[in-house]
Amino acid sequence: MTLLTAILALVALALVFGAILGFASIRFKVEGNPIVDQIDSLLPQTQCGQCSYPGCKPYAEAIADGEKINKCPPGGENTIQALADLLGVEPEPLDAEHGEESVTKVAVIREDECIGCTKCIQACPVDAILGAAKQMHTVIASECTGCDLCVEPCPVDCIDMVPVAPTVQTWSWEQPSTTADSIAAKNDNLIITDKGRGAAA
Amino acid sequence: MSQAIKLWDIHGGIHPEENKSQSNQLPISTLPLPKKLYLPLQQHIGSPSELTVKIGDKVLKGQRLAEANGFISASLHAPTSGTIVSIEERQIPHASGLTAETIEIETDGLEQWCEREVITDYLHTDPIALLAHIRNHGITGMGGAGFPTAVKLTPKDDDHIDTLIINGAECEPYITSDQLLMRERADQVIDGISVLGQILKPKRCIIGVEDNKLDAVKALRDSIDAHPKTLPFEVKVAAIPTKYPSGGEKQLIQILTGKEVPHGSIPADLGIVCQNVGTVAAISKAVLEGEPLISRITTVTGDAVSQKGNFETLIGTPIEDLLAHCGVDESKLFRLIMGGPMMGFTLHSTDLPVIKTTNCILAATEQEFPNPAQAQDCIRCGMCAEACPAELLPQQLYWFSRSKEFDKAKHFNLFDCIECGACSFVCPSHIPLVQHFRFAKGGIRQEEQAHIKSEHAKMRFEARQDRLAKEEAEKEARRKARADAAAKAKAEKEAKAKLAESQESPTTNTPTADASEGDDKKAAIAAAIARSKSKKPASNETTPSSVDIKPFKVASSQARAAHLQAQRALNAAKETGELSKEQIAEQEANVSSLKKAYEDAKAKLDQAKNGNTVAPAQEQAPSVDIKALKVASSQTRAAYLKAQRAFDTAKEAGELSAEQLTEQASEVSKLQTDYENAKAKLDAAKNGSPTQTAEAASSPTVDIKALKVASSQARAAYLKSQRAYDASKEDGSTSEDELSAQLKKVEALQSTYEKAKAALDDAKSGKTPASNPVAKEKASPSPSETFENKYKQVKVETSQARAAAKQAQKAVDEANEQGKDETQIKELETALAESVQTYEKLNSKKLVLQEKVKARKAVEASAVSQPKESKPAPETVAEQPPAEDDPTKKLKELKVAASQSKAAWRKLERELGKAQEAGEDTAELEQKVSAAKTTYEQANEAKTTAMAALNS
Amino acid sequence: MxxxxxxxxxxxxxxxxxxxxxxxxxxxxxxxxxxxxxxxxxxxxxxxxxxxxxxxxxxxxxxxxxxxxxxxxxxxxxxxxxxxxxxxxxxxxxxxxxxxxxxxxxxxxxxxxxxxxxxxxxxxxxxxxxxxxxxxxxxxxxxxxxxxxxxxxxxxxxxxxxxxxxxxxxxxATPLDAFKHSANQTLNELFQSTPALKSETLHAWQFVSMAYLLGGIYLLTRRIYTWHAPVGMLGSLSVMALIFSLYDADVYASVSFHLLTGATMLGAFFIVTDPVTTATSTKGRLIFGIGVGVLIYIIRAFGNYPDAVAFAVLLMNFAAPFIDQYSQPRTYGHKQARKGLPKKKD
Known part of the structure; x- marks a missing residue:
């Protein structure tokens, strides 16, 4: 009898709480961005494919499915950090297999060497190259994401990736180096907190 | 005037040593005219000014050199008369040491003024006109960042300006330019306030001056007392406690009104406008004297100069000149600062100009401003927070900036930092806090920019993906439609063949109205009929009419059936709307051609009937022929016009891709040629029949013409089908059966074409012996013509062979890629080799022919003079790459070849480098690289020779 | 150059x-x-x-x-x-x-x-x-x-x-220690019976405390630190002592006893003012000091250890980051101060 009462009581409780939870999950449903979109918005959108996915969105989808977050060289450490924050995982160093982080670059066509083959136009993921068959092509610098994809197809190798030079408008002060940074860069660290002082103080 | 003004206090602030007495002892003096002036196009916040002068222009003092470009921008004027020597990128006085476009003026020492525009009666002038005047005279804020003054004075609609604040605080140590201005030119300041009063209509005006400049306060008060009429509102001078940074705009507003400018707003939102005393004086100069902002008062101080003081300096004066005038000791000069010691920035050299915002040049020695001590760790002492006038927690922001936690830094109001430097000033650990904050601000801005850019790139990428998908879908639809049409045509053809078999068409000459071959073939047939018809009377053969009519009848009915069927199909297709416009047009053409064929056949039937009744066909035949031709002509014309219309609408609608449009255009032009051909034929026939020229002469001409047309049409048809075949092959989705069917068709067309051509040749050669004397004269070039024809033929064959070889190559590659079994690959390879061989054979043949043609032509051309000299020329040509004899084209090709080989070489080199890095075996690659290099060098050599040849 | x-x-x-x-x-x-x-x-x-x-x-x-x-x-x-x-x-x-x-x-x-x-x-x-x-x-x-x-x-x-x-x-023992282990005695009995609580001993302690106070005032005048933490601590300790001694003067020691014995003054002017381990803003430091004072009194009066400065300071050290989050100053131009960390972007 007692056993039965206990079971009944538990079942009743389970039902009540289940009902409350079910109600809450419907009533207080959080309408958030799907995680893929959030990840996608953190990626640099160069569409360079260095992550071995055909664009940023596919990589975002892959990350949502558990792919590693350190395969995006154009985004670099900042993107990895942001992704780690978003997903609540430990940031990892950039996977060198997929390339190294470098300064922002823009493609420039050496125009007298261009033979007008349109191969780079087809390669450009953001339609930033202008030109027609047998006509000289040129890169719209403001649209170029610096993804590198047009360099390989060029049969005459006339595309250079040029670092974007700062202008008076875009220039800003560098981060001052601190004693701890300069020392930590040189030495192994005895104390764990010495590591990456600059990165996470 | 001396009643106390209520003052408020600001949070924090510091009391650095003032160091003003060094430079405020002497009155303002004027600098001698420098030889050269350098004027950067951007000396203000906003977009750079737009040049209105060019190199070599003579400019007068006050003449505009560049005008405001956009709302937030300012004009630039010539500080003196002279010549513009250059306009180029030069280092500008900016913390970054970057370059910007700069005008260089060589002064002529004449100080010739341009015409000045003065507004003396400003109290009765429209504020908008005054604003325009200020804008045109290039006035920018003279105290800080150089914000265009006119913009600041243009209030938003809903802002009513209640208080005008004039900033004479000059809280930065060392600087005394405003102090001297107020002391010596108080009237100018007051006049400027009066002008501003006319523009803004404020209720009151407060001039805030730190109480370490009581001389300036007194001068201003005296001047206010002297100007009662021009100041229709209350003007007070407030002596505020000396404390840095009370001269910051927000801080001064707080001190004088107790109000804080809310985050994200401007003072105008509170009904306050704040202007620097220097700016106000510049406004007064611009309005009352018509002098644009071409000079300013600059303090030169610091222990490295012996003669410290304030100087009326022309904008653009090199700092070198300024320092030299003040007796700089270059050996002692350690740090050169533009602006004050708290907020100024260091200059990288003395080779920089004074700009509109240069209130001070501080040439400091090492004792004055020694190198900053090495930064220690933050001990969180909180002194920075006590000093911060914005009530921030600098040490907290420092942690965030240092660890690049930009979102946190932003959250804790980093952007409310005015970079006054008070925190760095007090920091016991020597931490360059301001630089950390500037770095973080820059980083946040960059991140924002990057985010905008990435969003943009994403948008473009997605748009491209959509476009590609759409194109792919369209292509697929087209291919499907084509395949359907081909299948249908095949079915029809088969049905017809069966029909024809069962009916045993009696003559080959009978038009069979073959739908698949369309216009071209029929025209050829028509031509053939015309020929036979015209021949008939010549040979005086009277055919038994009863025999003739029957096949004509059969043909006619068949053609009609075909036409009707096609028409039905077309209607159905139109209704379902499945087909694209283009396809419909195609079908329509098809239908119309069928119709024509039917009508032709009918006409012929009629004609045959007539021939039966009217015995002497001698005259009748041509006229009938003409009729038929007329019909044909009008039909083609109709078809052409229709196609043209369709093309136009398609073009307008803009729905079709460029590719489709060109396709259509070519179709239209084809129809046009059809029409013209038909017309020509008609004309020829017309001419032929009434004049009744000798058959031997006229009919062959018509004949040849017709044959030519037929031949070219056949060729076009053949080539088209060839293309279609290639395309479908590349598509790879068509089945092999279909492909082989297509191939057969192509071959049939080819043979048709060749036959037509042969007929044409025959006709031609047949014609020549019988031709009239004129034709005889032409007999001599005929060998060359035949050669040419042959050459052309061979050329066509060659290109075909080449295409075949290419295809074979592709097939081999594909097979290799797909990993098919070796026998298959070998088979393909042998096929490839064969085709290559064929091609080479043909090519050599072609070359020989080409040579011959050329030789022949040369002989003909130079028949009179040197017939032999021209012969060797083609031989030398033959040594070089074939097909093209135009040297520029050749050169281009060579160039391409050269750069391609170069690229190949480079790529190989890169690979080699990678391999070497990876520590792989590189011997093979090295060989490859050297081979590529030699190829490149050869190509390059060829290119240079060609270039030289071309040039010579 | x-x-x-x-x-x-x-x-x-x-x-x-x-x-x-x-x-x-x-x-x-x-x-x-x-x-x-x-x-x-x-x-x-x-x-x-x-x-x-x-x-x-x-x-x-x-x-x-x-x-x-x-x-x-x-x-x-x-x-x-x-x-x-x-x-x-x-x-x-x-x-x-x-x-x-x-x-x-x-x-x-x-x-x-x-x-x-x-x-x-x-x-x-x-x-x-x-x-x-x-x-x-x-x-x-x-x-x-x-x-x-x-x-x-x-x-x-x-x-x-x-x-x-x-x-x-x-x-x-120190006076505080002696006071701590003084069960079942009224204050008067205690002060008379214990050597550590004799008036000479107390005078010595008071003197030392006054010397620390002197040093602290010197530091305040030299603007080495602000008044917030020491005043907060001494104030709250006084208030606590006052309240309890008013409640039962026989059991709870007087304000002056708390202020002038043990490490109170040393703590107020040399320990809670350690910038590294306290809160960052002045408001935060005031809160920190008040917290230390309250904890000192609680530990002294009800805890097991005689002197409480060390434990009170350590406990408040724990709380310092938390205080920091909620004691941000109101920045110029803002209606109210920021509280807590930024919310995650959504």
């Missing part, structure tokens, strides 16, 4: 008022306290201080060497000296040498450098060491010499370094 290109400001006063200056001022401010201690409790204090300084400098140098940091650069900031000095002032004057050694070494090596060194340690190193010693060696830590009964310099030296047998009877 090469011109230096650095960011503004180009002037600063930190060349005159650097970290070293601050530490020197703190050391100077302890002088009255040291003198008073020596006057009443003998040479032990001075000997302890000297020994602690030696140990501290040695430990600091050792750890800096292990961490491969410039030793001279960091030794100059004087933070180790201050830590050692404060600890030496907090432990009994006749405490054996190894007590000082363990305390100072622990303060420098564990409490300071293991957490990242100067500026990074979340807990006040001197108080960490004090708490460690108090918990580990309660007897040694609570044996104070009675005022004016201290042995001679050499005697003290021998006592501290164990060269002579301990003199019994010369030591007693």
């Amino acid at each position: 090469s011109l230096l290109a650095i960011t503004s400001p180009h002037m600063n006063k930190s060349n005159a008022r650097g970290v070293g200056f601050i530490m020197t001022q703190v050391v100077l401010a302890t002088v009255p306290g040291i003198l008073a201690m020596t006057w009443f409790f003998g040479w032990g204090t001075i000997i302890n201080i000297c020994f602690a300084l030696l140990v501290a400098l040695a430990c600091e140098a050792l750890v800096l060497k292990l961490r491969k940091r410039p030793i001279g650069f960091y030794l100059k900031d004087g933070s180790a000296i201050v830590t050692a000095l404060l600890l030496a002032l907090a432990i009994p004057p006749l405490a054996p040498w190894w007590l000082t050694l363990v305390g100072v070494a622990f303060a420098i090596i564990v409490a300071k450098h293991m957490y990242g060194g100067m500026g990074y340690n979340p807990f006040n190193p001197a108080m960490v060491a004090y708490a460690l010693l108090l918990v580990s060696f309660p007897v040694d830590m609570t044996q104070w010499v009675l005022p004016d009964t201290a042995p001679s310099f050499s005697g003290t030296f021998q006592h501290i370094f164990g060269l002579a047998p301990a003199f019994d009877g010369m030591t007693s």
Whole structure:
């Protein structure tokens, strides 16, 4: 009898709480961005494919499915950090297999060497190259994401990736180096907190 | 005037040593005219000014050199008369040491003024006109960042300006330019306030001056007392406690009104406008004297100069000149600062100009401003927070900036930092806090920019993906439609063949109205009929009419059936709307051609009937022929016009891709040629029949013409089908059966074409012996013509062979890629080799022919003079790459070849480098690289020779 | 001529008022306290201080060497000296040498450098060491010499370094300790019966406290720190003591007893003012000080340990980041202060 009462009581409780939870999950449903979109918005959108996915969105989808977050060289450490924050995982160093982080670059066509083959136009993921068959092509610098994809197809190798030079408008002060940074860069660290002082103080 | 003004206090602030007495002892003096002036196009916040002068222009003092470009921008004027020597990128006085476009003026020492525009009666002038005047005279804020003054004075609609604040605080140590201005030119300041009063209509005006400049306060008060009429509102001078940074705009507003400018707003939102005393004086100069902002008062101080003081300096004066005038000791000069010691920035050299915002040049020695001590760790002492006038927690922001936690830094109001430097000033650990904050601000801005850019790139990428998908879908639809049409045509053809078999068409000459071959073939047939018809009377053969009519009848009915069927199909297709416009047009053409064929056949039937009744066909035949031709002509014309219309609408609608449009255009032009051909034929026939020229002469001409047309049409048809075949092959989705069917068709067309051509040749050669004397004269070039024809033929064959070889190559590659079994690959390879061989054979043949043609032509051309000299020329040509004899084209090709080989070489080199890095075996690659290099060098050599040849 | 290109400001006063200056001022401010201690409790204090300084400098140098940091650069900031000095002032004057050694070494090596060194340690190193010693060696830590009964310099030296047998009877508990272990007695009985609570003893303690107060006022006038933390602490402690002594004066000691015995003044002007381990803003520091004061009273009145400054400070050290989050100043142009961390972007 007692056993039965206990079971009944538990079942009743389970039902009540289940009902409350079910109600809450419907009533207080959080309408958030799907995680893929959030990840996608953190990626640099160069569409360079260095992550071995055909664009940023596919990589975002892959990350949502558990792919590693350190395969995006154009985004670099900042993107990895942001992704780690978003997903609540430990940031990892950039996977060198997929390339190294470098300064922002823009493609420039050496125009007298261009033979007008349109191969780079087809390669450009953001339609930033202008030109027609047998006509000289040129890169719209403001649209170029610096993804590198047009360099390989060029049969005459006339595309250079040029670092974007700062202008008076875009220039800003560098981060001052601190004693701890300069020392930590040189030495192994005895104390764990010495590591990456600059990165996470 | 001396009643106390209520003052408020600001949070924090510091009391650095003032160091003003060094430079405020002497009155303002004027600098001698420098030889050269350098004027950067951007000396203000906003977009750079737009040049209105060019190199070599003579400019007068006050003449505009560049005008405001956009709302937030300012004009630039010539500080003196002279010549513009250059306009180029030069280092500008900016913390970054970057370059910007700069005008260089060589002064002529004449100080010739341009015409000045003065507004003396400003109290009765429209504020908008005054604003325009200020804008045109290039006035920018003279105290800080150089914000265009006119913009600041243009209030938003809903802002009513209640208080005008004039900033004479000059809280930065060392600087005394405003102090001297107020002391010596108080009237100018007051006049400027009066002008501003006319523009803004404020209720009151407060001039805030730190109480370490009581001389300036007194001068201003005296001047206010002297100007009662021009100041229709209350003007007070407030002596505020000396404390840095009370001269910051927000801080001064707080001190004088107790109000804080809310985050994200401007003072105008509170009904306050704040202007620097220097700016106000510049406004007064611009309005009352018509002098644009071409000079300013600059303090030169610091222990490295012996003669410290304030100087009326022309904008653009090199700092070198300024320092030299003040007796700089270059050996002692350690740090050169533009602006004050708290907020100024260091200059990288003395080779920089004074700009509109240069209130001070501080040439400091090492004792004055020694190198900053090495930064220690933050001990969180909180002194920075006590000093911060914005009530921030600098040490907290420092942690965030240092660890690049930009979102946190932003959250804790980093952007409310005015970079006054008070925190760095007090920091016991020597931490360059301001630089950390500037770095973080820059980083946040960059991140924002990057985010905008990435969003943009994403948008473009997605748009491209959509476009590609759409194109792919369209292509697929087209291919499907084509395949359907081909299948249908095949079915029809088969049905017809069966029909024809069962009916045993009696003559080959009978038009069979073959739908698949369309216009071209029929025209050829028509031509053939015309020929036979015209021949008939010549040979005086009277055919038994009863025999003739029957096949004509059969043909006619068949053609009609075909036409009707096609028409039905077309209607159905139109209704379902499945087909694209283009396809419909195609079908329509098809239908119309069928119709024509039917009508032709009918006409012929009629004609045959007539021939039966009217015995002497001698005259009748041509006229009938003409009729038929007329019909044909009008039909083609109709078809052409229709196609043209369709093309136009398609073009307008803009729905079709460029590719489709060109396709259509070519179709239209084809129809046009059809029409013209038909017309020509008609004309020829017309001419032929009434004049009744000798058959031997006229009919062959018509004949040849017709044959030519037929031949070219056949060729076009053949080539088209060839293309279609290639395309479908590349598509790879068509089945092999279909492909082989297509191939057969192509071959049939080819043979048709060749036959037509042969007929044409025959006709031609047949014609020549019988031709009239004129034709005889032409007999001599005929060998060359035949050669040419042959050459052309061979050329066509060659290109075909080449295409075949290419295809074979592709097939081999594909097979290799797909990993098919070796026998298959070998088979393909042998096929490839064969085709290559064929091609080479043909090519050599072609070359020989080409040579011959050329030789022949040369002989003909130079028949009179040197017939032999021209012969060797083609031989030398033959040594070089074939097909093209135009040297520029050749050169281009060579160039391409050269750069391609170069690229190949480079790529190989890169690979080699990678391999070497990876520590792989590189011997093979090295060989490859050297081979590529030699190829490149050869190509390059060829290119240079060609270039030289071309040039010579 | 090469011109230096650095960011503004180009002037600063930190060349005159650097970290070293601050530490020197703190050391100077302890002088009255040291003198008073020596006057009443003998040479032990001075000997302890000297020994602690030696140990501290040695430990600091050792750890800096292990961490491969410039030793001279960091030794100059004087933070180790201050830590050692404060600890030496907090432990009994006749405490054996190894007590000082363990305390100072622990303060420098564990409490300071293991957490990242100067500026990074979340807990006040001197108080960490004090708490460690108090918990580990309660007897040694609570044996104070009675005022004016201290042995001679050499005697003290021998006592501290164990060269002579301990003199019994010369030591007693501190007044607070005595007060703590005073069950079943009214205050009057207690004050009369206990040697540690005799008026001479109390006078000595009061004198020492006043000396610390003097040093603290000096530091305040030199603007080494703001008034917020000390005033907060002393204020809250006074209020607590006042409330409870008004409630039952027989059980709870008076305000002056709480303020002027034990480490109250030392804590108020030298411990809670340690900038590294307190809250950042002035408002935060006020809250921090109030918290310390309240905790001191609670631990003294109801806890097990006689003096509570160390524990109270350590507990508030825990709370400092939390206080920081909610004591942001209102920035110019903003209606209200930011609270807490930024929300995650959605």
